[in-house]
Every structure is written in structure tokens, then in C-alpha cells.
Amino acid sequence: MTTTTETEAGRRVFLDKQHPVAYRALVATSEAVKAAAAEAGLTRRLVELVNVRVSQLNACAYCLGLHTAVALRAGETTQRLGVLPAWRDTELFDPRERAALALAEAATRPQDAGAQDSAYRAARAVLSEDEISAVVWVAITINAFNRVSVMSKHPVRPAAGGPGAG
Numbered sequence: 001m002t003t004t005t006e007t008e009a010g011r012r013v014f015l016d017k018q019h020p021v022a023y024r025a026l027v028a029t030s031e032a033v034k035a036a037a038a039e040a041g042l043t044r045r046l047v048e049l050v051n052v053r054v055s056q057l058n059a060c061a062y063c064l065g066l067h068t069a070v071a072l073r074a075g076e077t078t079q080r081l082g083v084l085p086a087w088r089d090t091e092l093f094d095p096r097e098r099a100a101l102a103l104a105e106a107a108t109r110p111q112d113a114g115a116q117d118s119a120y121r122a123a124r125a126v127l128s129e130d131e132i133s134a135v136v137w138v139a140i141t142i143n144a145f146n147r148v149s150v151m152s153k154h155p156v157r158p159a160a161g162g163p164g165a166g
Helices: 019-041 046-057 061-073 077-088 096-106 113-126 131-153
Strands: 002-005 009-012
Touching: 009 131, 019 046, 019 131, 046 061, 046 077, 046 096, 046 131, 061 077, 061 131, 077 096, 096 113, 096 131, 113 131
Parallel strands: none
Antiparallel strands: 002 009
């Protein structure tokens, strides 16, 4: 199997294939974070909401395709996923989800100290310290996967039976 893909920017190295030990370490971190999130009481649906939002901010097509499908399987709705970029302008997200989304955005854009402070204040009102930590770890982990996929230019393949398939 090739470890590169051809794009207009030239050949891309599939980082996960080129250094599989490093990638497996990232996967192991992801599994530990998933367990921590579950132990903290975060639902799979909320974790996937964070994964999708961070992937939107990072414009990671591969992770968006993957985590949108997982979110739908976890009970997320197409309506909420559709308005997720404008989550602050809707009443579709409860206070815990809003706090998690704000924390995830702050972790994705760490240069905005004001947003971090605001996100933490809002989170402390509705999330435990374990939940806050778990949300931030979820965001950190998906940010890492986003960067691997964006820099590798991982291809997004049509879903079986979906438009563009076959």
C-alpha cells in the first residue's frame, strides 16, 4: 500500500502509514480519552458532537465524514449537525452541550485567552471538573487526528450506496 497521495500541492505522505508506531500511540491515547470521557459521564453523542465541531473548525474532511457517521449512530440528529457551525444562535443545544462546545472551540483556538476564560466560566456552572477535563482531552485528541488527516490529505470516500458511490 502506498503511503502518499497526489494533490495539486504535490505528493503528500500518509503520516499514519509512514510512522505507524507514532500513529498507534495516538490511537491508544484516543482510546484512553474515550474511556476517561465515559468514566466522567459524557455520552458518546456529546463526545461526537465535540469531534464534529472541532473537525469543522479544522476543515478536516476525512474526520468530518467519519465522526458525522458515528454521531448519527450515537443518536445525533441531522438538524443539529447541520446547524452545529451556528450552535450559539440556536436553542437546540442544552447548557452542558453548549459548555462542551465552547471548551472544544477554546482548545482548538488556544490563542484566544478571552474565549478560554469565558468557556471555563460557563463550563464550571454545568460540568464537573472530570467532565471539563474529559471534554478538553477529547478536543485535544481530535485536533491531533485532524492535523494528521489534513496534512496527509486522507481521501474521503463515498459511503456505500450513497451519492457518488460505485
